[in-house]
Amino acid sequence: MxxxxxxxxxxxxxxxxxxxxxxxxxxxxxxxxxxxxxxxxxxxxxxxxxxFTAIGSNLLSVLPGKTETTGAMPGMGGVPHDLTLQDLLALRRNIHAAQYIVPVSMGTETVSHGERRRQIAVIGSTTEFLQARELKMAQGQFLPASDVERGTPVVVLGHVTARELFPGQQPLGQVVRVGEWRMRVIGVLAEIGTQLGIKMDEVVIVPVGTGMKMFNRSSLFRILVKVRSPKDLDGTCAQVITILTERHDEEDVTCITQKAVIxxxxxxxxxxxxxxxxxxxxxxxxxxxxxxxxxxxxxxxxxxxxxxxxxxxxxxxxxxxxxxxxxxxxxxxxxxxxxxxxxxxxxxxxxxxxxxxxxxxxxxxxxxxxxxxxxxxxxxxxxxxxxxxxxxxxxxxxx
Amino acid sequence: MIELQHIAKSFEVGGQPIFALRDTSESIQAGEYVAIVGPSGSGKSTLLNIIGCLLRPSEGAYLFNGEDVSQLEDRALSHVRQHQIGFIFQSFHLVPRLTALENVALPMVFAGIASSERQLRAKDVLESVGLSDRAHHRPNQLSVGQRQRVVIARAIIMQPAVLLADEPTGNLDTHSGQHIMELLESLNAKGLTLLVVTHDPNVARRANRVIVLADGQIVKHVKGEEMSAGSMPFV
Incomplete structure (x- = not known):
């Protein structure tokens, strides 16, 4: 029918x-x-x-400040403590499930070489940043392993940054000016594109101590913790909160897992x-x-x-x-x-x-x-x- | 076969009941050829529609093969129309976008008959009305006489017991009308009960008997042969 x-x-x-x-x-x-x-x-x-998955699903970020609504009037307390390099070291000492614990400071500065200059995002971090963010080097080496507070004047250039500041030239060993700082180029990142909205090919990476001095900051932008297995994410987050709460006398940091962000x-x-x-x-x-x-x-x-x-x-x-x-x-x-x-x-x-x-x-x-x-x-x-x-x-x- | 007992049919007009048919009783036997005549507005079509289960009587009982069909629900009435009654309309009512064959096969669609069988049966019936060479023509490609023959083929495709024809020759010339009446009479001769509503005395006089209606009532019964050619008993 x-x-x-x-x-x-x-x-x-x-x-x-x-x-x-x-x-x-x-x-x-x-x-x-x-x-x-x-x-x-x-x-x-x-x-x-x-x-998000491209930068690894075992990553968690620790940010200053607490992402929750409280009853307190603005300015009546609850001002978060800085997330300091000392906090980073405390986490490194106590969290054994972590593969890497990496500080990140961020700012924008004019980077120049000779007559060529451009406004660029400057990331301050340590040698483990390369593995934590799954980056690769095109040439030279990444930041040296050294005391986190020590601000050595070295810089790693993003792929595009290197090409634009040194067209047709070898950038390694050359000196660039980052703001008022003269820094020696020790490496160039391999082309990677955009990660989490940041054009990683158009950044410069400096030692975290240098970055914090450069931007006159006492607080880190965030701390990245890379754990060995995704099952360690929640436990590690809780541990981070406990350690930092003890240090700050209050819970004033936020720990976000990659899973939660996704x-x-x-x-x-x-x-x-x-x-x-x-x-x-x-x-x-x-x-x-x-x-x-x-x-x-x-x-x-x-x-x-x-x-x-x-x-x-x-x-x-x-x-x-x-x-x-x-x-x-x-x-x-x-x-x-x-x-x-x-x-x-x-x-x-x-x-x-x-x-x-x-x-x-x-x-x-x-x-x-x-x-x-x-x-x-x-x-x-x-x-x-x-x-x-x-x-x-x-x-x-x-x- | 058809037993009408004190049938009345009224329609509401402006809140007032207007009777199209009143206290009508009639009995029609299987195989009869009956003409229904009367002036316009006498209730001929209303009577035919009640017999065809298209209208329910307001009063009285209508027994079809002994079953009171005036009380049946819509689905059961549809079933009676589908299997027991064939309709022939003055204005043909053919579906213009379907071919003659498809128009003839149409009643079988709703009876759930398989497509292959529909084709075979429709071809046979079209052949029996002399239109096998027009099977794939659409209504607008047929003469009026041919159209009426398609309508007759459609009316008999389900092998009904009764054929109801409302002015079957009303739109035809004398010659085509003559052919159509001969076709209907040949079907009646094979045992099909034939009821014809007509204004044409030449059609009425061919019937076994004639029911004369006036003002919604049966006023006279006459034998077809008793009717004089060219004049109606109510005139």
Whole structure:
């Protein structure tokens, strides 16, 4: 029976090609929008997860300050202590699950060599930063292992920084000026791209002691702890908090695991994806109203036919089926066209702009078709019910 | 076969009931050929629609093969229409986008008959009405006489017990009308009960008997042969 209803519906749709095509286009636009926006949102989520996992999933960050809401008035206490190099050393002494415990200071400074200069992010750290952030050297060596407080005047250049300050020259052994500091280039990082939003190819890395003096800071930007196994993450975080709470006489640091960061970003981007899909769904709703309009016109035009079918023995249910199947086919066709257009659009977008992270997840394909059918069903049921309720005699006489 | 017992049918107009048919009793035997005549508004079509289970009577009982169908629910009434009654309309009511073959096969779609069997049966019936060479033509590609023959083919495809024809020759020229009536009479000769609503005395006089309606009531029964050509008993 379903095949027969589909065959009848197809004949009816084929009888009004332009009207059918316009309705199909309406649904297709809505579905294509949903598919494309889902692909963009999901692509962004995958990109962020990939970025975080690229620097290792065994990493946790310790930040000064506590990320919680307290009842205290601003300025009435709760000012966090600095995260100092002494804190770093205390953690190194006491946390044995850690593979690396690395200080990070951050600032921006003008870096110049001769006439060439540019404003650059300056990272202060120690020799373990290379392993903790899974970086590689293109030439020379990374920061030397030495006393963390000692500020030796050496610098490691990012890939792009080296190329721009020393075009066609060997940077190793050369002297650059970082702010007021004259520093000797001891190494160049291999090309790595962007990590956590920082263009690692466009930084300079200096010993942490040097960095803190350069920016006249007593507090570290953060401490990175790399544990040996992901199962050590939570325990190590708790240990870090305990040690630093003891040192600061209050809990005023935040420990974030990579897992938590990924989960937070993932949930934010999932929400963003849903918002984008909801925006796409607005056009789908408009398309659904279009389908309903077409079906109402169809029912009005085919009133006599409905009366005839009833006279020939069709039940109200049969009539409902005839028009519901027609609406579903209309929306289903739109869904398939929209899916192809949406996927094609995403493909073209990523081909033209490879930097745009867009990937339609597999579930979106099924969901798009299901969504089209739901729209067809929702907006088709009212006209179909109207058809089914028609009195056969009135319909035959078109009254 | 058809037993109408004190049937009345009223319609509400402006809150007032208007009777299209009142206290009508009639009995029609299987295989009869009955013409229903009467002036416009006499209740002929209402009577035909009640017999065809398209309208429910407001009062009285309608027994079809002994079963009171006036009380049946919609689905059961659809089943009676599907299997027991064939309709022939003055204005054909063919689906314009379907071919003659598809129009003829249409009643079988809702009876759940397989597509292959539908094709075979529709071809056979079209052949029996002399339209096998027009099977794939759409209604607008057929003459009015051919259209009416497609309608007859559609009406008999489910092998009904009763054929109800509302002015079957009303839209046809004399020659085509003659052919259609001969076709219907040949079906009646094979045992099909035939009820024809008509304004045409030449059609009415071919029936075994004629029911004359006036003001929603049966006012006279006459034998077809007793009718004079060219005049109606109510005129």
């Amino acid at each position: 379903l095949l027969d209803l589909m065959s009848l519906a197809w004949a009816a749709l084929a009888g009004h090609r332009l009207r059918t095509a316009l309705s199909v286009v309406g649904v297709a636009v809505g579905i294509a929008a949903v598919v494309a926006l889902t692909a963009l949102g999901e692509g962004a989520r995958q990109y962020v997860i990939q970025e 989960s937070t970003f993932s949930s934010i981007l999932q929400t963003l994806t849903l918002v984008l899909v909801a925006i796409g769904a607005i056009s789908l709703t408009v398309a659904g109203i279009g389908v309903m309009n077409v079906m109402l016109v169809t029912v009005a035009e085919r009133t006599e036919e409905i009366g005839l079918l009833r006279a020939l023995g069709a039940t109200r249910g049969n009539i409902l089926g005839v028009f519901l199947v027609e609406a579903l086919m209309l929306a289903g066709l739109g869904g398939m066209v929209g899916l192809l257009v949406g996927l094609g659009g995403v493909h073209l977008l990523t081909w033209w702009y490879p930097a745009v992270p867009a990937a339609a997840p597999a579930w979106a394909i099924g969901a798009a078709l299901a969504l089209a059918l739901i729209v067809g069903g929702m907006f088709g049921v009212m006209p179909a019910r109207r058809a089914a309720k028609l009195d056969p005699i009135m319909a035959l006489q078109r009254r």
